[in-house]
Amino acid sequence: MEAIGQVLKEFRKEHGMTQKDLSKGICSQSVLSRIENNEEIPNIIVIQQLCHRLGITIDQLMLDFLPEELFLRKYFNKMFMYLRIGKYLEIRATLDYLDERQITHLDKDRQLACFFKGVCAYFIDNDPESALEQIVQGLSICVSKKYTGYFDSRILLLNFAGKMSAVLGRMNDAQNYYNQSFELFQTMMADYSERSELSNLFVNYGTFLVKQERLDLAEKVVDMGLKWNRQQCSYYKLRELLELKILMLEARDELHSIINYRKMLRAIEKIKDL
Numbered sequence: 236m237e238a239i240g241q242v243l244k245e246f247r248k249e250h251g252m253t254q255k256d257l258s259k260g261i262c263s264q265s266v267l268s269r270i271e272n273n274e275e276i277p278n279i280i281v282i283q284q285l286c287h288r289l290g291i292t293i294d295q296l297m298l299d300f301l302p303e304e305l306f307l308r309k310y311f312n313k314m315f316m317y318l319r320i321g322k323y324l325e326i327r328a329t330l331d332y333l334d335e336r337q338i339t340h341l342d343k344d345r346q347l348a349c350f351f352k353g354v355c356a357y358f359i360d361n362d363p364e365s366a367l368e369q370i371v372q373g374l375s376i377c378v379s380k381k382y383t384g385y386f387d388s389r390i391l392l393l394n395f396a397g398k399m400s401a402v403l404g405r406m407n408d409a410q411n412y413y414n415q416s417f418e419l420f421q422t423m424m425a426d427y428s429e430r431s432e433l434s435n436l437f438v439n440y441g442t443f444l445v446k447q448e449r450l451d452l453a454e455k456v457v458d459m460g461l462k463w464n465r466q467q468c469s470y471y472k473l474r475e476l477l478e479l480k481i482l483m484l485e486a487r488d489e490l491h492s493i494i495n496y497r498k499m500l501r502a503i504e505k506i507k508d509l
Contacts, residue, residue, distance in 0.1 A: 315432055394435055
């Protein structure tokens, strides 16, 4: 863990500022030098002013003093947020930052990093083969079930492996991965998970089954996904789930139900536009 002076110095250099530039009107250059060399502890007012000039918050400065576990959770949660809104370049930049710091030592963190690297390989590089390799590597990492999020991570990995296998035309592999992820979701006490990204399982598997013309099982998967979204009070992937549901109702000519689901779909689109 770096001392506060060293962190401050790194931020200053990143902004291309000299000690004179940063300290002007706040403290003497010699005081700033002693702070950066950890020879003097700055008072809170000086720290606030230095952070303001650097364009950072005190929280950003102090992040290096958080326990490593909390530090990583902050960045993994940020990557999940980027995943939900499709900002894949930001995910890669965050992964590069974590790799630079060399702090993803625990198996559970390495496994989750593999998931995000696979996501980037597919959505940025358009390389499903490399994406699948990353996901398989993540699945090969043995993680203790005692860790919070164990089931969530494994479901995400299995689901994405299914998606990549389908893209590569390996339908038997895709079916196997999807079966594992869906069964794990059903048996993992999913009510205790708060990971809204699990909605991807129902969209991806449901889409796969529709293309395989297995509409009965597809509807079971989609219905479970809609129930999951309601439990999570989440709109994430809800539009895609409703579109799949309507597709299956159209196959059965259930006009009344189609009308109701289309109303829901229009309502979702209006909320999205707000």
